């Protein structure tokens with residue numbers, strides 16, 4: 229079976245984990261034949277690209293300023309990120325890594341609301357990059373569904389595409405995500421007891437689901453609480469199959485096809 233991890237931070241292994249290269253290979257051995265690295269700020273640009281160069285056609289980069297990384301200096305940071313993005317997008321035939329998405333971007337009001345106005349501005353700016361470069365977006369939305377949805381609604385001109393990474397909203401909100409034309413990134417939380425996520429995946433089309441780990445965080449059961457890695461994607465895929473009453477092969481086929489379509493892989 230071929231699986232895709234649409235969101236991982238393998239380039240920054242947790243304590244006790246092997247090197248990033250070993251983690252990528254371990255995932256490949258588990259059938260996770262494509263792995264998308266989520267960039268979060270300037271510091272992640274080089275480690276992400278290094279891994280992409282080491283594993284062409286397996287590891288793909290995204291770039292963006294994560295909402296929790298938005299501070300007073302966000303405009304300077306965005307300028308630099310935009311130059312990286314412009315220099316490495318649309319180079320599919322050049323043999324060099326090229327960005328497959330703008331992300332992680334979004335709004336996060338979980339711990340700190342200090343930079344909420346700046347977060348909104350940075351989010352809007354990066355959504356416009358995506359439209360300009362015709363790239364999908366990887367959204368990080370935490371405790372801020374209404375705030376993020378409001379901006380997406382305003383910016384959606386029919387060309388914005390993307391995924392709510394690590395979707396944690398309600399069934400009611402998922403209908404509004406679909407209305408915007410966005411997809412759902414489903415990870416280890418699906419295996420947690422008392423999670424509302426099974427109810428969500430049962431209520432949205434299979435064609436709107438992609439799998440992700442967000443490694444090294446949010447490891448699925450039975451690794452919950454331990455470092456996560458892309459090799460655990462099949463665990464999430466099997467759980468999805470069980471919830472939907474389909475075979476793991478069908479879950480792999482559908483989620484892989486969805487990921488390839490969204491990210492142009």
Ligand SMILES: [Zn+2]
Nearest residue numbers: 235266332442
């Ligand atoms: Zn992430």
